[in-house]
Amino acid sequence: MPRCYVLGAGNLGTLAADYFADAGWDCIAAGRAALTRRLSNGVMQWQRTLAADDGAPIQLLVLATKVQDSAAALAPLRARLDHDSVLLRLQNGLLDPTTLGLPPLRHIEAISFSGAWRDTGADGVMHVHRVAENDTYLGDGSALPPPWFAGLQQFWPKLQWRTDIHWQQWRKLAVNAVLNPLTALYDCRNGELLAEPGRRAAMAALAAEVDALARRLFEHWPNDTLARSEQVAVATAGNLSSMCADRRAGRATEIDFINGALLRAAAQHHLSLPHHTEVVARLQWPLASVDPLPGTF
Ligand SMILES: NC(=O)C1=CN([C@@H]2O[C@H](COP(=O)(O)OP(=O)(O)OC[C@H]3O[C@@H](n4cnc5c(N)ncnc54)[C@H](OP(=O)(O)O)[C@@H]3O)[C@@H](O)[C@H]2O)C=CC1
Ligand SMILES: CC(C)(CO)C(=O)C(=O)O
Structure with a gap:
């Protein structure tokens, strides 16, 4: 066996x-x-x-x-x-x-x-x-x-x-880079991201930056990260994302391997992703200090 x-x-x-x-x-x-x-x-x-x-x-x-x-x-x-x-x-x-x-x-x-x-x-x-x-x-x-x-x-x-596993990995990474940090920062379930205009705007800002980077990496990237993130948020509306669950439990999150990985790839292409930079920085802070994404979003 x-x-x-x-x-x-x-x-x-x-x-x-x-x-x-x-x-x-x-x-x-x-x-x-x-x-x-x-x-x-x-x-x-x-x-x-x-x-x-x-x-x-x-x-x-x-x-x-x-x-x-x-x-x-x-x-x-x-x-x-x-x-x-x-x-x-x-x-x-x-x-x-x-x-x-x-x-x-x-x-x-x-x-x-x-x-x-x-x-x-x-x-x-x-x-x-x-x-x-x-x-x-x-x-x-x-x-x-x-x-x-x-x-x-x-x-x-x-x-x-x-x-085409590399492509598939980036397709999933794109959605995780939108849903995971925002659910963790807003401390909400996936579907609750869609409930408020401010949260939807934050999704759109992160998704636009993912697409800008992915266009540099893949010739035929479809620029659909916001639409796909919304679909996944609907399909998994009741779920607590893995990053939100980790943050609630006081565990380290995967932020460095999701949004941090995007930032490293962007740096190689001399591209700045200010909204991803901000969520990576904010997720270093303890949960109690969450001030959900005002200002730049
Ligand atoms: N949950 C899901 O539905 C999905 C998860 N993923 C991804 O899959 C991966 C795993 O996620 P998930 O299953 O949710 O994570 P969990 O936290 O449920 O499981 C991780 C496990 O790893 C164990 N572990 C940690 N450190 C060690 C160690 N040093 N030696 C042995 N075991 C260790 C933990 O043990 P302990 O319990 O003692 O901490 C825990 O049981 C992540 O990358 C996640 O993003 C992807 C899609 C969906
Ligand atoms: C797609 C999503 C956001 C589903 O919860 C996920 O992969 C995760 O929680 O890590």
């Missing part, structure tokens, strides 16, 4: 672990506190005990921590990775893989439009609630997926191998 290791047994990590286990993989899901967890699918109400760690070399590692936790989470596993290993990065935002200090290996990016959240019952079992099972794209720029992909695809709904 093939074995995979899911590092970051949170919302998306447990969802992935569930699909891998369905597809017949012996799956280890490792969180910060515990090496293995029992999963209970919130819809189907069944339980699954995942494999225990054996310290063996890792063939497939799914990285599903928040981006800022990646390097620390990977550190204890480095010695178990080599050129035969595959890293599947299931995270939002952009991450320079050279910062991870890993040996040369196959690095596959995964972009998921699915949503999940989890809680732990009184029995100590983690319940995974699937909010939406939407498209998930995997790719590393090559035409051929790894040999295990076809088998996994039968159990992971709407999983696709994409040769």
Whole structure:
């Protein structure tokens, strides 16, 4: 039986672990506190005990921590990775893989439009609630997926191998760069961004800057970031974005890997993005000091 290791047994990590286990993989899901967890699918109400760690070399590692936790989470596993290993990065935002200090290996990016959240019952079992099972794209720029992909695809709904993964990553990044910081700063659910003209104006300002940058990067960028952000805000109206949830919980956010990544790309093109600069700066401040985006927006 093939074995995979899911590092970051949170919302998306447990969802992935569930699909891998369905597809017949012996799956280890490792969180910060515990090496293995029992999963209970919130819809189907069944339980699954995942494999225990054996310290063996890792063939497939799914990285599903928040981006800022990646390097620390990977550190204890480095010695178990080599050129035969595959890293599947299931995270939002952009991450320079050279910062991870890993040996040369196959690095596959995964972009998921699915949503999940989890809680732990009184029995100590983690319940995974699937909010939406939407498209998930995997790719590393090559035409051929790894040999295990076809088998996994039968159990992971709407999983696709994409040769245009870089483009897909930017399409998702564009929407996250609008919705995530604004929901975090206004401390609201995704749909509540649409409820006030000031919030809509802030969305428009951020979206226009994303499009200005993306036009420099991609010849045929469709300039539709505002429309797509509004669609996603409607489709996920009741959701707390991951950045809003992190900020409420007092955790570090992914701002540096979403809006910060945009600013770094813009700098390379001598482009200034004043509204993104402002949200990045404001998200360094504690929640209690939020003064929702007056002035420049
Ligand atoms: N939730 C969603 O629906 C979606 C999430 N994403 C993206 O997926 C990625 C994961 O998000 P999400 O699942 O929501 O995040 P969660 O916070 O739910 O899960 C992250 C997990 O990583 C664990 N972790 C942190 N540090 C370490 C460490 N050093 N060693 C081992 N485990 C560690 C955390 O453990 P602990 O619990 O102990 O903190 C937590 O269980 C993010 O990039 C997010 O933006 C993308 C689309 C949708
Ligand atoms: C699309 C969105 C904003 C959905 O909540 C998301 O990806 C996130 O919360 O990180």
